[in-house]
Amino acid sequence: MLRLICIKLPKQLKHKASSLTHGHFFSTSSVKPIAELPNSKDPQSLTVSFLQNSCGLSLESAISASQKLNIENLKNPNSVLDLLRTHGLTQTHIRKLISSRPRLLLADLDNILKPNMELFESLGISSTSLAKMLSNANNPRVLESDAYTVVEFFRAHGFRNEQISTLTVKRPLLYLFNAQKILKPKLDFFKSLGFSDLEIAKLLSTQPSILARSLEKQIIPCVQELRKIRGTDENVLKAIKAGYGILEANVEKVLKPKMSMLISRGVPQSLALKMFFLGPTSLLMSTYRFSEIVSEVMKLGFDPNILQFIVAIRSLAMSKTLWERKVEAYKSFGLSKDEIYSALKRQPLFMRVSEKKIQKSMGFFVNKLKMKPSLISKNPILIRxxxxxxxxxxxxxxxxxxxxxxxxxxxxxxxxxxxxxxxxxxxxxxxxxxxxxxxxxxxxxxxxxxxxxxxxxxxxx
Incomplete structure (x- = not known):
């Protein structure tokens, strides 16, 4: 059977067909010979040709995708592609999108695809962001969702368009959820904790991954554990507002060991608990890296009995690579390592500013104001x-x-x-x-x- 298929295939495709078959990419019993002639009547051949020529798929991808659709079922094969191009998707984006979701070509253009694209555009999502979002592996399904219902759900709960836009780009698969059954109970739970609609909208547009977490298995247990540590719902609320990512943490395995570590290093429990208000994201780091930072803060001479010790931990809570890049940024303007550490002791948040801001601020003070770098070291608040x-x-x-x-x-x-x-x-x-x-x-x-x-x-x- 394989021999007959290869005889009918054009010479340049014989080797690929043979290798695909031996690799069990598709069954020879289900695939018809692929003709190169443009006037071929074979539906699969026409589909493979269209996927290659119009969508930019490789032969292997086109053969795989052709199993999931038939070009004869398409009213206008190019209409979906024209829509995508109109909204800023390049051929590269289209290739990725169709490779992961070939059946998108069969979707209802007028009643689903076009309205959804226009809806996303109306939210203020740029064509660049939309193209990047849709060309990711699982995201094309969002185009076939009931996006209007989800958007209206968020609007009804106080979300502004820009917040819905941010949420969409960060977590597009939320559009595949049943808003009333999956999303609403989570919003109701946050409201029961004391969050206002505006605060919930800010929380979830900043950290939309929370909406993808289980209410019963993650969110509620996390809040219950935080309540044991912080004592009151008011304190739990403050901790969540200080760092939304804390809702996705395993309190028992991730947060508590770091609290114990601080106490073992001489930090009073009352002060250690302030980490939940001043730097809860620091508690989400790996235990090893957190231990390194605590040791560094102690070497710098910060007293574990005062608040600045906790502030310094928050300031240093970054990867080693980022820390070194920031140090080099300061050094490039003439500050020595000793001066950098001296500035850090005066103003612990000196290292908390972004690398970009360091470059911009130091450039202005040193080049425009002709200020000596040593003066900045003595007045580190300037960088803030x-x-x-x-x-x-x-x-x-x-x-x-x-x-x-x-x-x-x-x-x-x-x-x-x-x-x-x-x-x-x-x-x-x-x-x-x-x-x-x-x-x-x-x-x-x-x-x-x-x-x-x-x-x-x-x-x-």
Missing amino acids: YSLEKRIIPRCSVLQLLISKRLIKEDTSIFHVFGMNENEFVEKLVSKYQNEVPDVVRAHQGKIEFQGFPVDLKLWVL
Whole structure:
């Protein structure tokens, strides 16, 4: 039988057919000879050809996919592909999507596929995000779901479009769930704990994987264990709000051992429990890595009897690779390792900022303000401030007032940066806005900061 099939196959396909058969990829009793001629009447041959030429599948993938559909059953073989392309999917996306879900080509275009695509688009999901989401292995089934019912369910429970959009991209398979039977009981449970609709929407759009976890086997047992540790529902609520991922943890195996470790290192139990409020995600790390971080914090000289010890653990709670990248980012602007650790002791959250923010903030202070790196080490809180909302607008105000000789050139910029917003506006904006109207525009970020004169004495501590 195999010999007859190979005789009818074009020469360039004989080897593939033989290897596929010997690998048991498909049964020779169920597959007809594949003709290369475009006018072939063989349905399977036409289907394989369409999957290869229009969808970009390899011969092997096309043969496998052809077992699940027949091109003769397609009203317009290219209509689904045209729809996908219209919504930004490339040929690469389409190949992945059809490879994992060939029967998508048989789906109801007008009543299901098109309305779903338009619905996702109306939520504000970009074509790039949509294409990436749909081309993942299991996600194409979302296009055939009753997406409208799920979206309306979330809207009825206080979710905004942008939250539904985030949830969709992060966890698209939620659209395959029965909203009333599977999703609603979880929302009701969170409400029974004291969460408001707005808080539930924030929680689940931030951590949508929680909705995929079992209410009876994971969520409720986790809350019950947290209640034993924290004592009241109010404290449990605070712990969950501080780190939503805690709801997916095994309290007995993951969280409790770390609490015991802290206590064994001299941390009072009352202080160790504050980890649930200040850094619960730190408790989700591997026990080995958590132990390394606790040891590092002790080497730095933090007292286990004060709150800063817990804050420092939270600050260092990252992978070794990320930690080293952040250290290198600071070093690239002239800070020594000793200065970095000195800054960390002054301001434990110094290392909590992102690598991108380190580069951006250090670049501004060192290159634009001509500040010595050692001064930043002595004033590490600077790295925590927002460049766009605080630092640059205040520099623009200072630049303007100094040029008008309204404030002294030896004004401490550290003091100016450290003022709370109300104090800054009162002393340096409102006070001068009649005399220098542009000071308001400078504070609003509408006047570009050009830089201070090099000899300006602003670095008074």
